[in-house]
Amino acid sequence: MKRIDHLLRQIRRLSYKEAITQLKFSQKRVAPKVIATIEKARQKAELKFGLDPERLILDEIYATKGQYGNPQIYYHAKARIGIMRRKRVHLTVKLKEVPFKEGEKQLGKFVRGVNSEQRKVWEEKRDRVAKEMGVPRLVVTTKQVELWDLYKEKILNKKPATATDPAAADATNAADKELSA
Numbered sequence: 001m002k003r004i005d006h007l008l009r010q011i012r013r014l015s016y017k018e019a020i021t022q023l024k025f026s027q028k029r030v031a032p033k034v035i036a037t038i039e040k041a042r043q044k045a046e047l048k049f050g051l052d053p054e055r056l057i058l059d060e061i062y063a064t065k066g067q068y069g070n071p072q073i074y075y076h077a078k079a080r081i082g083i084m085r086r087k088r089v090h091l092t093v094k095l096k097e098v099p100f101k102e103g104e105k106q107l108g109k110f111v112r113g114v115n116s117e118q119r120k121v122w123e124e125k126r127d128r129v130a131k132e133m134g135v136p137r138l139v140v141t142t143k144q145v146e147l148w149d150l151y152k153e154k155i156l157n158k159k160p161a162t163a164t165d166p167a168a169a170d171a172t173n174a175a176d177k178e179l180s181a
Contacts, residue, residue: 001063001064001065001087001089003028003030004028004030004034004063004089004091005062005063007023007026007028007030007031007034008034008061008062008063010022010026011023011034011058011061012058012060012061013057013058013059014057014058015056015057015058015107016038016042016053016056016057016058016095017054019038019058020035020038020039023035023038033091034091037091037093038058038061038093041093041094041095042056042095045095045097051095051097052097054107055097055098055099055100055107056095056096056097056098057095057096057098057107058093058094058095059094059095059096060092060093060094061091061092061093061094062091062092063089063090063091063092064089064090064092065087065089065090066087066088066089066090067088068085068086068087068088069085069086069087069088070085070086071083071084071085072084072085072086122142125145126140126145129144129145129148129149132148133148
């Protein structure tokens with residue numbers, strides 16, 4: 001399983017075409033079998049679910065343990081024998097159709113359609129969040145930027161009680177008076 005996992009890690013989250021190209025240049029003995037499995041998954045996605053093969057990416061691809069193959073007997077010296085069992089793996093491929101984004105250059109893991117203007121916007125957001133959090137900008141990830149914005153919206157920018165809810169407004173006013181006193 002370790003041998004095939006190194007290969008699968010290379011093609012995970014790639015577009016269908018990129019993955020096939022990478023596997024064709026691979027020197028691994030199992031690469032043609034992985035290509036055949038991905039081809040079957042693409043055909044099934046196209047025929048059964050009507051997905052566009054040009055827009056498919058390998059969302060998940062992983063190997064799990066399978067049953068051992070038929071045992072083979074190996075004869076050793078001094079009338080001893082050894083039993084060799086070939087290991088097998090199950091290969092699971094999950095394809096996902098990605099919608100078209102305007103300004104997209106290429107589909108897949110390496111270039112996700114981010115042009116220079118979108119990258120500048122992202123870098124400005126990242127720098128802003130890093131400054132607000134007080135950490136170096138290279139440490140901040142995309143997920144942290146999203147979570148920080150949500151945190152600021154929900155926690156830091158609480159809206160005051162509305163005039164339609166007088167009990168909540170009175171409680172807020174009372175709390176403000178206590179703080180100011």
